[in-house]
Structures are given as structure tokens and as C-alpha cells.
Amino acid sequence: MVAYDQPGMAGARVADCLDVHIDDLATLIEYVGAAPGEIAGGSVRFDEGAELDTSQVDDQRGRGGIGGRVAVGSGGVGIIGLLIYFLLSQPGSGPGSPLPNGLPGLGAGQSADDTQISQSCQHGRDANTALDCEVVAVVNSLDTYWTGTLTRSGRTYRKPRITFFNGGVNSGCGSASSEAGPFYCPADRESYVDLHFFQELEQRFGAKGGPFARAYVIAHEYGHHVQNLLGTSSRVQAGDSGPTSGSVRLELQADCYAGVWAKNASTTPGSSGRPLITDVTDADVSAALDTASRIGDDYIQSELGGGRVNESQFTHGTSAQRQKWYLTGYQSGDLTSCNTFDTGELG
Ligand SMILES: [Zn+2]
Secondary structure (H helix, E strand, O other), X not given: OOOOOOOXXXXXXXXXXXXXXXXXXXXXXXXXXXXXXXXXXXXXXXXXXXXXXXXXXXXXXXXXXXXXXXXXXXXXXXXXXXXXXEOOOOOOOOOOOOOOOOOOOOOOOXXXXXXXXXXXXXXXXXXXXXXXXXXXHHHHHHHHHHHHXXXXXXXXXXXXXXXXXXXXXXEOOEEEEHHHOOEEEOOOOEEEEOOOHHHXXXXXXXXXXXXXXXXXXXXXXXXXXXXXXXXXXXXXXXOOOOOOOHHHHHHHHHHHHHHHHHHHHOOOEOOOOOEOEOOOOHHHHXXXXXXXXXXXHHHHHHHHOXXXXXXXXXXXXXXXXXXXXXXXXXXXXXXXXXXXXXXXXXX
16 A cells, blocks of 8 residues: 555655555556646756756757668667667657747757857756756756765766757767667767657657656666666667566666656755755656656557557566656665666566
């Protein structure tokens, strides 16, 4: 059972539900999502006066796409046998159309470079109004959190870089198109994201969206970076698939790491010393869980692909598993809870 009061209990937080069991997951998800429409997609805000750091961002949105899908071990610099960790790896999610008006920096064909983003994304208030600045703020929070966490455990966190692109991009792991979704390349320790993907999530996958749902996507990729630094990534063979495969375990652990950061996000300081993310509500966590439910292997195969669920092709885990492990990380706030490799209960 879950030790919380009935839905409708104003002010209750997921963090209070520390003894949730997996059997209660559906109930909990329903619970934290009990206020749809009130705060559609969540309401995470960033400290208005905090300074943002764009130094880790490579803004390639103005360079145009190169087309083609990611070719592991070919293209690009021709590195053989590398893994690329996608949030998605399912075909058919085409490049997004321009984002709605009112999201600066993302118009179709609009160019940007690192100078521009450093000028447009200077403070937390910019992250509250512009999508690219929002991602910058999330990246800043992730870097600060993981630097502190790994340092305390005697390890060194090296900040990854993140590339914004439109259409296609060359990475240290080969070339990629937006169809692949956001991904992390261990070879160059860089995350790659076409920001139009967030629109795809809402329009094609039917996700609620919102800042914390988008933050989950970025935090998942940074989870892969942490795995890379800790040496976990090397436990997985390229092309591995199946419901208990190393690939699934790696992806679910990245989801769990995203949850760990989420738990600590509202206490991770920005440049001002105050938390960069000022509050995380139930609706925010609900939006992140909702996104996790839209990108499980089973959901994508059956709901988006229109086919039957084929477990042998699983690489990321089911929707329920992705939710479970995000929530596991969120509830514990501790990366040691994310041992997906040594558990017989992936969910
Ligand atoms: Zn992934």
C-alpha cells in the first residue's frame, strides 16, 4: 500500500510517498496526475535573476541538416563499434515542424550560433520564456548536481557538451537525423538534441509536455553521460536487445538517474546560490512520468508503430518500466537505488 491520503489532498508531494511499491505505481501516477488542466504540463520555474552558463552548448541550428540516420561505426569519423544511446530508437518519428510562436530561437530556418545563444540566454528569466534557454538552465542544473554528487563519492565529473541542431548532425558516433530523437554519444561525450523533438513529443506521442517533461529527456541523456564516466556503459554490447538485455537495463538506469536529479533539482543551486529551479510540483513529476509512458518500447511498437509488441526488439524497456525507474530515482534521490543491472525485478 501507499501511505498517502486520497487524491485531492492539496499540497501532498510524491516525495512524501516513500514507501510506494510497484503494485501501487498506476495508482500513484494517477494520483500525481490528479490535477490535469490545472497546471497543464507542470509549472517548473527558474530563478529569474540566476545567470545562465551557455559554455557547454554548441548551437548548430543555423547550419542545416545533413539527413540520413545514425550509422553506428560508419559515417562521421568512422569509429567502429561505438554505442549511441538514444532516448528513442524507433523509426518513423520525422523531424518536427516549427514550434509554436512565442518560443524564441526556434523558428523554421532560423539560424543561431553560440554567440547568439550566449546573448539571448543570460538569466533564469530567459529560461522561463524561451525553450532553448530552458534547456540551458536544465543543463546548468544537471552539471551542478552531478559535479557535487560524483565529487562527494570521490569521482570526477566532467561536463558533457550538448549540441542543438536542426534536421541532422554529425557526431563523434556518426551522422544522425532528427528522426532518431535526442541521443548521447560516448565517444565525444556529447548530447545531441533537435529541440523540435519536444514538439513531436506532444503532437505525435501525445505527451503532456511542459518544462519538467522536457527536463526528463535532457536528464536521461545526462544519465548516459554519468554511466559513461562510471564505466557502466561498457557492460552493454552494441545491438543488444530483449526485455532483460543490457540495453534495457542501461536505458532504465538512465531514467532512474533522471529521477535522482529530479528529486534534487529544486535544491541544486544556480549562480546566485539560490536553487536554479525554484519548485517542483506533483504536476511536474506527473508530466515527466507521462512522457516516460509515451516512449516505452511497448507503447511505441503498438500505439505508434501500429504493430504487435515484440519483446525481443526491446531496447529501452516498457512504458511501465520507464515510469518505475524514473520514480525509483525520484523517490530515493540516490543513484545507488538505480542498480538495474543486478536486479531480477526490472518491473
Ligand atoms: Zn537513452
